[in-house]
Amino acid sequence: MPHEFTLGEVYLPPLLFIAFIAYLITNGLVIATAKLGGNRWIAIPAIFELSLFVLVSAFIGLFIPFV
Numbered sequence: 001m002p003h004e005f006t007l008g009e010v011y012l013p014p015l016l017f018i019a020f021i022a023y024l025i026t027n028g029l030v031i032a033t034a035k036l037g038g039n040r041w042i043a044i045p046a047i048f049e050l051s052l053f054v055l056v057s058a059f060i061g062l063f064i065p066f067v
Contacts, residue, residue: 018064022057029056 004011030049033039042048 014064018057018060022053022060025056025060026053 004013005017006012026049029052033042039045
């Protein structure tokens with residue numbers, strides 16, 4: 001069962017933390033892809049970033065027990 005986190009008197013869902021961590025990892029992967037020259041192989045960068053974010057979020061969600 002997912003548990004909410006409290007910050008003061010504000011309840012925060014666990015998916016918010018997963019999305020934040022996935023956003024940081026996705027940005028790191030996109031920067032690494034750009035530095036290594038992988039952007040020439042990506043036709044639509046926005047869809048690539050969105051799909052990478054979804055994949056990273058799902059991967060993190062598999063290994064975090066509180067979600």
